[in-house]
Structure formats: structure tokens, C-alpha cells
Amino acid sequence: MAFALGFVVRAAPALAAGFWGLLVLRALVPAGVVLSVGRLAAAAAAGDGDALARWGGVWLGALLAERLLDPLSGMVEGNLNERLTARVNRALMEKMNRFAGLEPFEDAAFYERVERLRREASYAPMNLSIFLGQVLLAALTALPLLLLVARWGWVYPPALLLSTLPYALAGVRLQRLVWETVVGTSPEARRMDYATGVVLSPDLAAETRLFASGGFWARFYERNFRALHARGRAVRRREVLVSGVYVLPSALGLGWTFGSVLKGGVGVGGVVEVTAALHRLQAELALLVEALGMLERSLYYMDELRAFLEAEPRITGGRLRLNPGPPEVVFENVSFRYPDGRVALADVSLRLEPGRTAALVGENGAGKTTFVKLLLRYYDPSEGRVLVDGVDLRELDLAAWRRRVSAVFQNFGRYALSLEENVRLADLEAREPAGPALAQAGAAELVSRLPAGAVTLLGKAFGGAELSGGEWQKVALARAFYRKAKLLVFDEPTAALDPRSEARLFARFAELARGRTALLVSHRLASVRTAGHIFVFKAGRLVEAGDHGGLLARGGEYAELWRLQSERYA
């Protein structure tokens, strides 16, 4: 609760203060109305014209205040909510950016939590302020009403509260049940979300149409919906039952108070006052119970948020900075298991010579991409060491190390930014234009074809120009070249390129990689045959190393892969 409150206050201190201040004012109004109505009735019965005018003024003032305060607090609430949502999203981004490794994306439970926090960011913290407001408003409204009732006997307020207690406890417990069984966290709700996501995804539209799998996903959705809905109905039935059963004691409390007060003889004004007060009080107490349940749900979100914000990144950088030349990288008996226990690299030892180009080849799942992930320290080895210029990678200043590296990954980014920005994203401090890097990537022609050249907005997200798969890959290559890095890592950099573009790139590669250490990852052996060192991986192990000629002569795994590939062309 302290965290949640602190979060709201820090998001917008002035707005939060205004919100609570208005709340107190709004809470006083109903008591004012009740009091003035009672006094009006008494004045009317006694024929007291002065009192009638006085209490009539109070009554009108209270009504007017209610009309004015409601929109005002609505405005403050709206502003506060926007600030809160932005603060949550900012906190999510800042925290995620602090994870230098990839572990938050690999841990399914953790990632699911992040996704949920993001999905609910636009309403859950807002709900917190709304329901916290409602709880406080109902409590604050009930308080003066209870004080009014107390004027007829101090026993009445505790009696009323006690009789409401069973209903309150059951109501809050039930809200928790609703949250756990029906709301977005249940597996069914997540599967429903997944199914709609598939059918509405532009990336999957071609496949779902060709394979006519849209109906499958609709049925998938339906099955999960039915399960969820059945549980939802059961919970709601219980809700009605609980309200019916537990409302009895509070009705008895009300009835007893009402009867006892009237028996005492309170006059006309008193009758009107006690009737109005009890009527309003039971409404406020019911509201309080409901809001408490909803508040608990919102606090659950804030607990999740807190747990996420307090999670400590596993990969943290050291302090050492090395000279910024082309690095020497040595893998020393490196093994690696993914968090799910799967062994992806087993006892790998190899050396990338500074200023030379090396290549990793091997079948699908051989461990090539995993090797790259360790090289860039997205993970630390389970065993062994990765040495850069003789120093353990874990001791290096991680940001400084990554600034020495540039890469094209298999799943490269396609950003809804201009072409120029897509490239310059690799080095936001550099002042050079993107043109030369685009030319190096073979994308000069693409620039001239786009309606606004390099400043053309790309991607469909905001209505920009869509590129072909190969064109996007050229943009990713340009991005990699734009950064003046000393280690280039290209993981399947030409998978989407046409043969001419691919041939051109590799013809220029030696020149592009001059003065840099470079690592090419590919199963297309023709692309890597010129590399000085070729490392052949199989099932997570380094099984051969050498140059193209040497590996062919050896007649092992590489020679076999080469034969299979060249046979297809022959």
C-alpha cells in the first residue's frame, strides 16, 4: 500500500494533493444535505421562517457544491490518470533497459508478468487512484453520517459497522476470487488473447488465409471462452448469493438502529434526518465494500509492478575499458545451458584473431546464434570464459564493450521511422549522414526509389512505405555499417537478399571489414568460404576448424555440408 500510494504521489504530487483535497470536500456534502434536510423539516414543523431560510440556503449550497465538485474532481482525476499511466510505462521501459542481458525475455513467467503490466498499464494504476478515491470518499462520507447518527446514541455507529462487517469481508474475498478466476491473468484469457492476436496479425494474414486456419483460431478462442465464461458465471452466482446472505446482518443492524432511535422520540426533523442518514449510510457502506474489493485488485497490480521494479538484472557490467582497436576474442572451454536446462554449447574453445574475418557454420540448432549471444554478453557462460584482449568479458564495462561491436541479427529490427533514422539508430551521437552506410549495404538504389528519399517514413505502423524483406535486410546491414565498430557480427546477414545483392556484398566484404575483427554466421557455405578461419559447429560442439581448402581436404563435416550444397547447384 505504501508503495502504491508513493507511486501515485510521485507521479504528480500537486494533482494527487488536489485529488485528495477535493475528495474531502465531496465527502462533506452528503452529511450537509442530510443535516439540512432534517433541520428544514424541523423548521417547517415549528413554523420557523428564519431557520427555514437559513437551512434552505445550506441545502441549496450543498447541492450546488456537489454539482461543481464532481466535474472538477473528474478533471483532476483524468489528468492524474494520464500522468500515472505514463509513469508506469516509463518505469517499465527504464527498468527493461537496465537489463543488459536477455534473461527477462527468456524467463516465461517473468516475461508474462512484464507483458501483463504493459497491457494493464492504461487502466490498472488509474483504477488504483479511482478505487482508492472511492474507498476514501465512501469512508469519509460515512464518517460524518456516523457522527450524525451518534448524536442519538454512541452505540449506533459501532453496531452499524459491526453488522456490515460480514458483508465487507465476504465481498472483498469474492473480488479476489473474481480476479483470480476470470480476469486477464487466467490461462484461458491469455489463450483467447493469443487467438485474436493471430487472426488480426498482418504478418500472419497470408498463412491464415492460405491454410484457412482462421476458423481453427476462432474455435480455439471459443473453447477457452466457454471454459472462462462457465467459471465467470459460477463466481457471479456466488456474488449474488453472498450479497443476499451477508446483507441480512447489516439490514438487521440498520433496522435495529432505526427502530431504537425512533422509539426515543426525535421529532419530525429527527425522523427525516435519521431516515436520510441511514439511507445514505447504507449506500456508502455498500460502496465502500465494493471499492475495497476493487482496490485490492489494483493493489495486486501494484504489487506485481513493485516485484518487477525490484528484480535485479543478472548481467551487470564490470569497470574495465580496453583500447578501442579490433578485439581478439577467445572462447575458453565455454559451455552454455539455457535457463530451461537445454545445453546449446558444450566445451567450445576457439580464437577470433584481431582484424581478421572468421565464420561459424553448422546445421540448424548447432549453437551458432548462442555463440553470438555469449560474445555480446547477453548471457554469461555456464562454464568456461570468454576473453576479450585477454580479459574476462565479465570484467569489462559492458556498454563500452558493446560500443565496439556492430551486428546484424537474424531477427533484425524494422522500425517505423524514416529510412535515415532506421540507419542512424545504430549510433545516435554520430553526425554523419546515412548515405554512405546505405551505399555499403547496397541500398543506394532503394533511397532513390522512395518518394521522399532517405527521409521517407518506413513501415506500416504509422502509414509509412513498406519494404520487401530483402530491402529491410539491406537497411539492417546499413545500420550495422553506420556504427564505426571494431567487431562486426553478421548472423545470416544475406538470408533475404537476392543472389546479385548477396554476391555484391560478399565481394566488398573484405574491404568493409578492413581493420575490424569480423564474424560471419551462416549455413550458406559459399558465403563464408573466403573467411580466414571457419569454425564448424555440430550439436553445440566445435567439431572442425580451418580454412575452406583445408576443411575440404579433411573430408569431415564441412566437406560433407559443402558437397550437399554444391550438388544442388551442379
Ligand SMILES: Nc1ncnc2c1ncn2[C@@H]1O[C@H](COP(=O)(O)OP(=O)(O)OP(=O)(O)O)[C@@H](O)[C@H]1O
Ligand atoms: N531461448 C532458448 N531457450 C532454450 N533453448 C534454446 C533457446 N534458443 C535456442 N535454444 C536451443 O539451443 C540450441 C542452439 O540454438 P541456436 O539458436 O544457437 O542454433 P543456431 O546454430 O543458430 O541455429 P540456426 O541455424 O537454426 O539459426 C538449439 O537446440 C535450440 O533449440
